[in-house]
Amino acid sequence: MKDIVIDEAKKHNLKVVLVASYAHYSTKIHPAHVETIYVDSAKEAADYRIMQLLQKDDILITQDYGLASLALGKKAKVLHHKGFEYDNDNIANLLESRYISAK
Incomplete structure:
Protein backbone atom coordinates (compact mmCIF):
# COMPACT_ATOMS: atom_id res chain seq x y z
CA MET A 1 0.00 0.00 0.00
CA LYS A 2 2.80 2.44 0.86
CA ASP A 3 4.37 2.09 -2.57
CA ILE A 4 1.06 2.78 -4.31
CA VAL A 5 0.47 5.88 -2.19
CA ILE A 6 4.00 7.12 -2.82
CA ASP A 7 3.68 6.61 -6.59
CA GLU A 8 0.25 8.26 -6.80
CA ALA A 9 1.32 11.19 -4.62
CA LYS A 10 4.26 11.86 -6.93
CA LYS A 11 1.92 11.99 -9.94
CA HIS A 12 -0.14 14.67 -8.18
CA ASN A 13 2.78 16.56 -6.64
CA LEU A 14 1.73 15.70 -3.08
CA LYS A 15 3.96 15.22 -0.05
CA VAL A 16 3.73 11.92 1.84
CA VAL A 17 4.50 11.64 5.55
CA LEU A 18 4.94 8.14 6.95
CA VAL A 19 4.77 7.79 10.73
CA ALA A 20 6.07 4.60 12.33
CA SER A 21 7.55 3.40 15.58
CA TYR A 22 11.25 2.67 15.88
CA ALA A 23 10.21 -0.99 16.13
CA HIS A 24 9.36 -0.70 12.42
CA TYR A 25 12.53 1.16 11.44
CA SER A 26 13.49 0.76 7.80
CA THR A 27 16.60 1.65 5.84
CA LYS A 28 14.58 1.88 2.62
CA ILE A 29 15.34 5.05 0.69
CA HIS A 30 12.19 6.92 -0.35
CA PRO A 31 11.83 9.62 -3.01
CA ALA A 32 12.27 13.28 -2.05
CA HIS A 33 8.51 13.89 -1.63
CA VAL A 34 8.35 11.31 1.18
CA GLU A 35 9.24 12.06 4.78
CA THR A 36 9.46 9.33 7.41
CA ILE A 37 8.97 10.22 11.05
CA TYR A 38 9.84 7.68 13.73
CA VAL A 39 8.34 7.71 17.20
CA ASP A 40 8.98 5.57 20.25
CA SER A 41 7.26 2.23 20.61
CA ALA A 42 4.83 3.34 23.31
CA LYS A 43 1.22 2.40 22.71
CA GLU A 44 -0.51 5.01 20.54
CA ALA A 45 2.70 7.07 20.03
CA ALA A 46 2.33 6.99 16.25
CA ASP A 47 -1.34 8.00 16.50
CA TYR A 48 -0.49 10.95 18.76
CA ARG A 49 2.19 12.13 16.34
CA ILE A 50 -0.14 11.77 13.37
CA MET A 51 -2.75 13.88 15.14
CA GLN A 52 -0.14 16.54 15.90
CA LEU A 53 0.81 16.74 12.22
CA LEU A 54 -2.63 16.34 10.64
Missing part, protein backbone atom coordinates in the same frame (compact mmCIF):
# COMPACT_ATOMS: atom_id res chain seq x y z
CA GLN A 55 -4.29 19.44 9.23
CA LYS A 56 -7.62 20.21 7.63
CA ASP A 57 -7.95 18.69 4.14
CA ASP A 58 -4.96 16.33 4.62
CA ILE A 59 -5.50 12.74 3.51
CA LEU A 60 -4.96 10.02 6.10
CA ILE A 61 -4.96 6.31 5.28
CA THR A 62 -5.58 4.08 8.28
CA GLN A 63 -7.38 0.94 9.34
CA ASP A 64 -7.71 2.26 12.91
CA TYR A 65 -11.29 3.40 13.49
CA GLY A 66 -10.36 5.42 16.56
CA LEU A 67 -7.67 7.34 14.70
CA ALA A 68 -10.06 7.80 11.78
CA SER A 69 -12.64 9.30 14.11
CA LEU A 70 -10.15 11.80 15.54
CA ALA A 71 -8.94 12.73 12.05
CA LEU A 72 -12.50 13.38 10.88
CA GLY A 73 -12.80 15.82 13.77
CA LYS A 74 -9.88 17.75 12.25
CA LYS A 75 -11.68 17.83 8.87
CA ALA A 76 -9.18 15.52 7.17
CA LYS A 77 -10.16 13.14 4.38
CA VAL A 78 -9.78 9.66 5.88
CA LEU A 79 -9.50 6.48 3.83
CA HIS A 80 -9.27 2.83 4.82
CA HIS A 81 -6.46 0.93 3.12
CA LYS A 82 -9.08 -1.29 1.44
CA GLY A 83 -10.48 1.73 -0.36
CA PHE A 84 -13.54 2.99 1.48
CA GLU A 85 -13.81 6.47 2.89
CA TYR A 86 -14.60 7.09 6.54
CA ASP A 87 -17.15 9.82 7.12
CA ASN A 88 -19.34 11.17 9.88
CA ASP A 89 -22.15 8.86 8.78
CA ASN A 90 -20.26 5.57 9.01
CA ILE A 91 -17.69 6.14 11.77
CA ALA A 92 -20.17 5.78 14.66
CA ASN A 93 -21.27 2.34 13.44
CA LEU A 94 -17.67 1.24 12.90
CA LEU A 95 -16.67 2.34 16.41
CA GLU A 96 -19.71 0.63 17.91
CA SER A 97 -18.85 -2.60 16.07
CA ARG A 98 -15.29 -2.41 17.38
CA TYR A 99 -16.56 -1.87 20.92
CA ILE A 100 -18.98 -4.82 20.74
CA SER A 101 -16.24 -7.07 19.33
CA ALA A 102 -13.90 -6.05 22.14
CA LYS A 103 -16.53 -6.91 24.76
Whole structure:
Protein backbone atom coordinates (compact mmCIF):
# COMPACT_ATOMS: atom_id res chain seq x y z
CA MET A 1 0.00 0.00 0.00
CA LYS A 2 2.80 2.44 0.86
CA ASP A 3 4.37 2.09 -2.57
CA ILE A 4 1.06 2.78 -4.31
CA VAL A 5 0.47 5.88 -2.19
CA ILE A 6 4.00 7.12 -2.82
CA ASP A 7 3.68 6.61 -6.59
CA GLU A 8 0.25 8.26 -6.80
CA ALA A 9 1.32 11.19 -4.62
CA LYS A 10 4.26 11.86 -6.93
CA LYS A 11 1.92 11.99 -9.94
CA HIS A 12 -0.14 14.67 -8.18
CA ASN A 13 2.78 16.56 -6.64
CA LEU A 14 1.73 15.70 -3.08
CA LYS A 15 3.96 15.22 -0.05
CA VAL A 16 3.73 11.92 1.84
CA VAL A 17 4.50 11.64 5.55
CA LEU A 18 4.94 8.14 6.95
CA VAL A 19 4.77 7.79 10.73
CA ALA A 20 6.07 4.60 12.33
CA SER A 21 7.55 3.40 15.58
CA TYR A 22 11.25 2.67 15.88
CA ALA A 23 10.21 -0.99 16.13
CA HIS A 24 9.36 -0.70 12.42
CA TYR A 25 12.53 1.16 11.44
CA SER A 26 13.49 0.76 7.80
CA THR A 27 16.60 1.65 5.84
CA LYS A 28 14.58 1.88 2.62
CA ILE A 29 15.34 5.05 0.69
CA HIS A 30 12.19 6.92 -0.35
CA PRO A 31 11.83 9.62 -3.01
CA ALA A 32 12.27 13.28 -2.05
CA HIS A 33 8.51 13.89 -1.63
CA VAL A 34 8.35 11.31 1.18
CA GLU A 35 9.24 12.06 4.78
CA THR A 36 9.46 9.33 7.41
CA ILE A 37 8.97 10.22 11.05
CA TYR A 38 9.84 7.68 13.73
CA VAL A 39 8.34 7.71 17.20
CA ASP A 40 8.98 5.57 20.25
CA SER A 41 7.26 2.23 20.61
CA ALA A 42 4.83 3.34 23.31
CA LYS A 43 1.22 2.40 22.71
CA GLU A 44 -0.51 5.01 20.54
CA ALA A 45 2.70 7.07 20.03
CA ALA A 46 2.33 6.99 16.25
CA ASP A 47 -1.34 8.00 16.50
CA TYR A 48 -0.49 10.95 18.76
CA ARG A 49 2.19 12.13 16.34
CA ILE A 50 -0.14 11.77 13.37
CA MET A 51 -2.75 13.88 15.14
CA GLN A 52 -0.14 16.54 15.90
CA LEU A 53 0.81 16.74 12.22
CA LEU A 54 -2.63 16.34 10.64
CA GLN A 55 -4.29 19.44 9.23
CA LYS A 56 -7.62 20.21 7.63
CA ASP A 57 -7.95 18.69 4.14
CA ASP A 58 -4.96 16.33 4.62
CA ILE A 59 -5.50 12.74 3.51
CA LEU A 60 -4.96 10.02 6.10
CA ILE A 61 -4.96 6.31 5.28
CA THR A 62 -5.58 4.08 8.28
CA GLN A 63 -7.38 0.94 9.34
CA ASP A 64 -7.71 2.26 12.91
CA TYR A 65 -11.29 3.40 13.49
CA GLY A 66 -10.36 5.42 16.56
CA LEU A 67 -7.67 7.34 14.70
CA ALA A 68 -10.06 7.80 11.78
CA SER A 69 -12.64 9.30 14.11
CA LEU A 70 -10.15 11.80 15.54
CA ALA A 71 -8.94 12.73 12.05
CA LEU A 72 -12.50 13.38 10.88
CA GLY A 73 -12.80 15.82 13.77
CA LYS A 74 -9.88 17.75 12.25
CA LYS A 75 -11.68 17.83 8.87
CA ALA A 76 -9.18 15.52 7.17
CA LYS A 77 -10.16 13.14 4.38
CA VAL A 78 -9.78 9.66 5.88
CA LEU A 79 -9.50 6.48 3.83
CA HIS A 80 -9.27 2.83 4.82
CA HIS A 81 -6.46 0.93 3.12
CA LYS A 82 -9.08 -1.29 1.44
CA GLY A 83 -10.48 1.73 -0.36
CA PHE A 84 -13.54 2.99 1.48
CA GLU A 85 -13.81 6.47 2.89
CA TYR A 86 -14.60 7.09 6.54
CA ASP A 87 -17.15 9.82 7.12
CA ASN A 88 -19.34 11.17 9.88
CA ASP A 89 -22.15 8.86 8.78
CA ASN A 90 -20.26 5.57 9.01
CA ILE A 91 -17.69 6.14 11.77
CA ALA A 92 -20.17 5.78 14.66
CA ASN A 93 -21.27 2.34 13.44
CA LEU A 94 -17.67 1.24 12.90
CA LEU A 95 -16.67 2.34 16.41
CA GLU A 96 -19.71 0.63 17.91
CA SER A 97 -18.85 -2.60 16.07
CA ARG A 98 -15.29 -2.41 17.38
CA TYR A 99 -16.56 -1.87 20.92
CA ILE A 100 -18.98 -4.82 20.74
CA SER A 101 -16.24 -7.07 19.33
CA ALA A 102 -13.90 -6.05 22.14
CA LYS A 103 -16.53 -6.91 24.76
